[in-house]
Amino acid sequence: MAMDHATLEAAARWYVDLRCDDVDEATRQAHRRWLDSAPGHRQAWDRLTLLQESFGRVGPGLARPMLSNARAKRREFLKVLSLLLAAGGTGTLAWRTTALPTLLADQRTATAERLSLRLDDGSQLLLNTCTSVNIRYTPRLREVQLLSGEILIETAHDALARPFVVHTQEGSIRALGTRFIVLREADHSQVCVLEHAVQVRTAALGPAVQVEAGHRLMFRQDQVGSVLPAPAQADAWTRGMLVVNDWYLADLISELQRYRPGYLGCDPAVAGLRISGSFHLSNIDTILANLSSTLPVRIWQLSRYWTRVEPA
Template sequence: MAAVLERNILEAAAHWYVELRCEPDAATRAAHQHWLLSDPLHQQAWERLGRLQGKFEQVSPQLARTTLAGARARRREVLKVLSILLVAGGAGSLAWRSTPMQTLLADQRTGTGERRSLRLDDGSQLQLNTASAVDIRYSAQVRQVNLLDGEILVETARDALSRPFIVHTAQGSVRALGTRFIVRREGERTRVCVLEHAVEVRCADAQVAVRVEAGQQLSFSAAQIGDLQPAPSQADAWTRGMLVANDWRLGDFITELQRYRPGHLGCTEAIGDLRISGAFHLADTDIVLDNLTTTLPVRIRRFSRFWTRVEAA
């Protein structure tokens, strides 16, 4: 059954393991039980974790303590647990395409809800969105950024050596053609959105290149490049700490908001098709959630600090 235990389920199990070792209160324990009973796959993930518990404490002895203060410290421990779950659980291609240990050892990375701006050696600008990780590899022949996880915005500078600038993901590569663009990992696909000039996209298993112009976007897997589509007008809003929705499904909005807060954020199926528009500050996602109740027929149920669900009012 390992093949059906996707990363999000294993990551949730890793989160609960860390949270339950940090002096949990009754509400947190109840929320964990609710999670276990809500899906048979959750129980399978928890059983796998139990079989590997000894390995976790060898890799990270501090898990045996109850002093893991701060969301960032806990997130680091979650990633360590998740890396063992993926590798020891035999999660196939998922284990190498989404390796938490690679993320931990990346040249640059951000935690959940964190953003970072970098100036590269050639003057190019690189911005990392929430929960993102990159390796930066410059040589005399090429400028390369390997996007291991998350989302980046690239603004290339003119290079004195005329080296190409290429962003690699597990699914393929994006070559800049004097441009400003966004690259985002989405599970087994990569999405590219061009803000200025153009890029050239190649998937890993084919050499055919597709040119993407300013105002266009597409997604691609390792084997296939999708159709060109219009780019969202506020695709780079996250660089300003904003999430902009234009007549989105509420379910899609909650999925996107989840990227910016630790733990689990879900939405019941009954309200998933409600529509939402607006510009939302990402600095405090609890305020964003509370504001939903003033404009939509929903309520927010918080089972613990890290387990929240939006339901019909």
């Protein structure tokens, strides 16, 4: 059943208001009266409840302590309203195969954007390009949920001695007083430890695997790879750089695609060429132009949003 925009807007506002830290009983009673005042109100609220159950916590995360701030409340309201409008009357099933859950992310970055955050306990969280996360601190646990993309975390000492855990669809990473990178790709996650160590446990709840500084580990929901040496300068992206050593050209192009809107592809005929070097991620077009002067390739560009590396 279709619902009018005003009803969905009201449901979104109530949702955000009720998640403020300073919500009082008068607000809760007013919400109950709103629910009972029209059948459409209850239907809109039920839709939001279903969406919350489908995608987990629909909440402000890092912004929670700030929701008395008008700008923070407006930002959360717009996210929830966008979700309700996008869901339409089709329910939640079709959403499971789309990227729409990122609309609910507490924090997210666009293509070629990075975002640095200082969390409540003093820990540092850096989001790479096209990344979305949820953040949840409770009296017992500090949690970050990586929905997509790549993050670097530097944990701080916590006065409450709460564990710091990063969750992905494939499993969880528990920090052991450390600095580390977590990357989520199509069918796996990867952790790269820069300082100290982490413990990795898959979603299937197999035995925990400890990864020490200078090493990385790829894992799926029910499978853990081998612990391997971490690549040199794995955190170069935090400085706007990409450092590669004897990479296939196809892998380089795939990595650059993350930082450039539109299509960026590589012809199979040149995919196996090898390349090493340091590249500034601020200008992908310059990197591509330099490729054509160092490798037997040419850059075929139909528009600023469609580029392919071809044999020269």
